[in-house]
Amino acid sequence: MSNMAMKPWVVQKFGGTSVGKFPRQIAEDIINIYDKDHSVVAVCSARSTNIKAEGTTTRLLEATDQALKLGGNFKKIIETIRADHLNAAKTHIPNDELVEALERDINRECDEAIKILEASRILDEISNRTMDLVLSVGEKLSCMFMAAVITSTGRKAVYVDFSRLRTGPGDINQEFYDVLKDKMADEIHKIGDAIPVVTGFFGLVPGGLISTVGRGYTDLCAALIAVGLRAEELQIWKEVDGIFSADPRKVPTARLLDQITPEEAAELTYYGSEVIHPFTMEQVIQARIPIRIKNVMRPKGQGTRIFPENDSIPGDETPLHPPIPVSPSFVNLQQAAKGPTAVTSKSNILVLNIHSNKTRKSHGFLAHVFGVLDKWKLVVDLISTSEVHVSMAIHAAVPDVPLADALVELRKFGSVDVTRKLCIVSLVGTQMKQLVGIAGKMFTTLAEAGVNLEMISQGASEINISCVVDERDSLKAVNVLHHRLLSQPLSLH
């Protein structure tokens, strides 16, 4: 078995839009190239032909909704998914035999999805488990398709379904992940010489994968596999060259960053630059495996490497003190001017201001407020408090229903007002820890540009300074901050 011939493992994760738009490039220009001197594992998300919001996972979620609605047409949605995959098979696979086998597999999966949804309609209930069963169809179809595409290039690939891996009972915690990593690696070791094409959907996760991990779970699946296999690198292939100093769609002068720390990557992800699922970093970095973000459209680009600043890679077991530079770019990074690394913005934010009616002590006030937020599953992105006042920025993508209910309960503790159509703007950078005056510079830069600050929050994370501004000022805010604090030598005086 060539996997046993000690070629280093590389785990490559392909997002849904990449599988949708560039399946042959992925097979020919990426997998087959790395396959020459690595043992490659490909992990794929459900296909999206255009954007994620119109992709297979979004459609499957809509189908589960329709199944519980009177007269809801979930079958039509599954038929759209079926037609999309049958069409992709014919378009991208120049081999009749492979196409016929794939068509049978696609039809079987889609028929099964319909049966599950019909059963849910009869029961008038969709449990977390049922939800997962339906959603996993997206990754199954995508991986069956990619395995056939790769096989059609002359390199044998096998479809690997991780949606029903049994890990035993228990909560989803580090121990659970550790067992899962080993199990995933064992399954992949069994495969031998063919390229494993693994469903980014993994189960059986207590509480359900979509409820506990959320959208973007394929990144985490790839991370767990990379750790289980002790891979040389985890590659996240996207349609962007890597992580930039700002969203390149919003800031034309944004620079590609050649290396950032996992903490920075996590902050950027939480605050609007959703380049990688935030749970990914923790698993991979503990095992000291570098993550590289790369572009499917420009496979030769270096991308962005996510790795801790003062760490060495596995196999490089020399002492960590003094820190060992792991690459020339790392040295450059160390010597570079110590400003923020990136600026990011998160839209669709509302701010809740609650002023206590002083009927209880302040700890009781905050405890009650958080009790209500917990009950209605409202996630707070930023918070700022005084003894009798609390302001909280909340992502308003949550449906309005729980918010309205939560407001009724919160009004028992004080006066509440809600400001909508806001966005969070954040400066992120590990170097900012030592940078006295950076917050002041950020806020004066915004004030000089005429951007009004609704709320300020600093200090929860030493590497993030955030504020809330009007949504209409979002583009101006990120551009002016990028121009003043990230594009030119930083002067704080």
Ligand SMILES: Nc1ncnc2c1ncn2[C@@H]1O[C@H](COP(=O)(O)OP(=O)(O)O)[C@@H](O)[C@H]1O
């Ligand atoms: N700091 C950033 N660096 C790179 N991309 C960013 C950043 N902030 C936001 N983005 C956006 O994230 C998107 C991620 O790439 P893409 O492959 O299109 O996503 P997905 O895999 O979710 O479909 C890009 O469209 C890019 O504009």
Ligand SMILES: N[C@@H](CC(=O)OP(=O)(O)O)C(=O)O
């Ligand atoms: N298909 C899933 C999982 C995922 O990771 O997607 P992507 O890799 O395309 O972001 C989702 O949309 O959430």
